Amino acid sequence: MSPNSLTPSQLSGVPLRVHDLALYLRKTGWQRVHHPNQRLLVFEHGIINGTEQPLRTVLASSDDYADSPELIGNALDLLAEVQGVDVQQIARAVHAIDRDILSVRFLGPQASSGGLRLDTATTVVLQLRDLLAYAACVEEYPRPYFPRATSIGRKYTESCVFGHTFPGSFGFTIESPTGPAPFSDSNDSPPPFERRVMTRVLRGIGDLRQAILSGEPEMLVQRYEAGLNANMCELLEETLKQADDAEMEYSVLWSPEWPVPPEIQELHAVRLQPSAAAFLGAAARQLRRLEESRTRQISGRVVALQSDASASDDERTEDPEQVATILWEEQRGRKLRVRVALEHPDYILACDAHKVGQEVRVTGRLEKVGKFWTLMAPSQFEVLPPR
Numbered sequence: 001m002s003p004n005s006l007t008p009s010q011l012s013g014v015p016l017r018v019h020d021l022a023l024y025l026r027k028t029g030w031q032r033v034h035h036p037n038q039r040l041l042v043f044e045h046g047i048i049n050g051t052e053q054p055l056r057t058v059l060a061s062s063d064d065y066a067d068s069p070e071l072i073g074n075a076l077d078l079l080a081e082v083q084g085v086d087v088q089q090i091a092r093a094v095h096a097i098d099r100d101i102l103s104v105r106f107l108g109p110q111a112s113s114g115g116l117r118l119d120t121a122t123t124v125v126l127q128l129r130d131l132l133a134y135a136a137c138v139e140e141y142p143r144p145y146f147p148r149a150t151s152i153g154r155k156y157t158e159s160c161v162f163g164h165t166f167p168g169s170f171g172f173t174i175e176s177p178t179g180p181a182p183f184s185d186s187n188d189s190p191p192p193f194e195r196r197v198m199t200r201v202l203r204g205i206g207d208l209r210q211a212i213l214s215g216e217p218e219m220l221v222q223r224y225e226a227g228l229n230a231n232m233c234e235l236l237e238e239t240l241k242q243a244d245d246a247e248m249e250y251s252v253l254w255s256p257e258w259p260v261p262p263e264i265q266e267l268h269a270v271r272l273q274p275s276a277a278a279f280l281g282a283a284a285r286q287l288r289r290l291e292e293s294r295t296r297q298i299s300g301r302v303v304a305l306q307s308d309a310s311a312s313d314d315e316r317t318e319d320p321e322q323v324a325t326i327l328w329e330e331q332r333g334r335k336l337r338v339r340v341a342l343e344h345p346d347y348i349l350a351c352d353a354h355k356v357g358q359e360v361r362v363t364g365r366l367e368k369v370g371k372f373w374t375l376m377a378p379s380q381f382e383v384l385p386p387r
Contacts, residue, residue: 016072016076016091017063018041018059018061018062018063018068018072020094021059021075021094022041022043022059023097024093024094024097024256025043025057025075026043027097027256028256029045029046030043030044030045030057031043031046038061039061039062039065040058040060040061041058041059041060042056043056043057043058043059055078055082057074057078057079058071058074058075059071059072059075076090076091076094084268085253085268089101089103089251092163092253093253093254093255093256096175096255097255097256097257098177098178098179098180099161099175099178099255100198100253100254100255101163101173101174101175101176101252101253102128102132102175102176102198102201102250102251102252103171103172103249103250103251103253104124104128104173104174104248104250105170105251106170106171106243106246106247106248107246107247107248107271120242120244124172124242124243125162125172127238127239127242128172128174128239130149130231130235131201131232131235131236132153132156132157132160132174132176132197133149133154133156133157134146134149134153134229134231135197135198135204135232136152136153136156136157136193136197137150137152137153137231138200138224138229138231138232139193139196139197139200140152142226142229143229143291144221144224144229144230144288144290144291144294145230145231145287145288145290145291146229146231147330148334149231156193156197159176159177160175160177161175161177162174162175163175171249176195176198177194178191178192178194178195178255178257179192179194181257181258192258195258198252199260199261200226200227201250201252202250202251202252202264202267202270203226203263203264203267204220204223204227204228204232205228205236205250205267205270205272206264206267206270207219207220207223207228208220208233208236208272208276208279208280208283209270209272211279212276212279217279217282217283217286218286220233220283220287221286221287221290224290229287230283230284230285230287230288230291233280233281233284233287234280234284236272236276236280237276237277237280237281237284240272240274240276240280241277243274246274247271247272247273248271248272249269249271249272250269250270250271250272251267251268251269251270294365295363295365296363296365296366296375297362297363297380298326298328298330298338298361298362298364298366299326299328299361299362299384300326300328300329300338300359300360301326301327301353301354301357301358301359301360302325302326302350302354302360303325303337303354304325304337305322305323305324305325305347305350305351305354306322306323306325307321307322307347308321308322321341322341322342322343322344322347323341323342324339324340324342324347324350324354324360325337325338325339325340326338326340326360326362336373337373338366338373338374339373339374340362340364340374340375340378341378349383350381350383353383358383358384358385358386359383359384360381360382360384361380361381361382361384362375362378362379362381362382363379363380364376364377364378364379
């Protein structure tokens with residue numbers, strides 16, 4: 001370990017154990033080889049970057065040996081060089097081998113001056129929590145926009161841990177538990193929900209970078225089922241605005257317990273410039289409209305009726321507008337008053353249902369017109385039987 005290197009305890013916030021580092025080495029493709037000295041653990045990694053000579057690292061077999069911290073430090077330096085990341089990232093990965101670690105760094109004048117304003121830091125942490133909550137919601141049920149986070153988002157964020165900050169720059173880390181892989185080959189097992197959520201976050205930010213380079217926010221709209229939805233775009237936008245002209249860098253240190261898709265492995269760190277905020281806002285607006293324009297089947301009680309058929313013969317049109325307002329509780333618990341323009345026979349049925357309190361059902365495109373939710377192009381209107 002070089003004289004200027006940090007000790008393992010300084011790197012991770014807590015001392016690293018030989019057992020954890022040995023497990024990490026095995027999980028990342030290193031193999032233990034026999035050595036005559038029983039107080040040493042020797043690991044080798046096969047051909048790397050076309051080199052015929054395998055790499056080798058040595059650990060003490062116990063934390064109690066005096067040279068154990070130095071050997072751990074040497075191994076961390078080698079792993080960081082091989083993986084192309086800094087030593088702090090390797091140390092955090094060893095310490096949390098069964099967790100994915102999301103790192104968010106501020107790169108700008110505030111960060112270089114030593115920190116952020118307290119209110120800014122507080123807001124950003126809450127935005128990160130909400131980003132992960134909505135990522136869990138979209139992973140469970142791909143949807144362009146959610147009126148509010150669902151219970152799956154809350155449960156997921158409750159399992160996450162606010163990790164150690166890292167020296168040399170200003171930022172935050174969030175640890176997302178993955179749990180241990182099964183004894184069988186983890187490549188044959190579906191990744192846990194927590195891994196899929198974190199993969200979605202980084203994939204979506206990678207999609208954002210590609211969309212910015214191409215100048216097409218529509219790319220995010222097309223890929224929301226596997227990446228960012230409107231809620232996630234809005235939260236990333238707000239975080240950039242909070243950063244006061246700083247760039248934001250997002251990266252994930254993946255637990256070696258589970259395989260990472262090759263296209264995700266290539267996203268070592270994705271840096272967003274302040275100008276990305278406007279781009280995110282445009283994509284979010286398109287995604288909201290996409291959600292609001294989807295064909296929906298709504299049901300509920302008729303709570304209001306409006307018809308111009310009662311006008312005088314001189315005022316009456318050949319096709320009078322007859323509107324029923326339905327109180328609809330959508331799947332996620334929000335109640336909406338939805339206006340539906342009905343043909344005369346269906347309007348009569350709606351009137352009868354209103355009198356006796358029966359529910360009705362109708363299909364159409366839900367859009368917000370002015371202050372009112374309206375079901376456009378309604379069809380298949382029916383009165384539901386009493387419960």
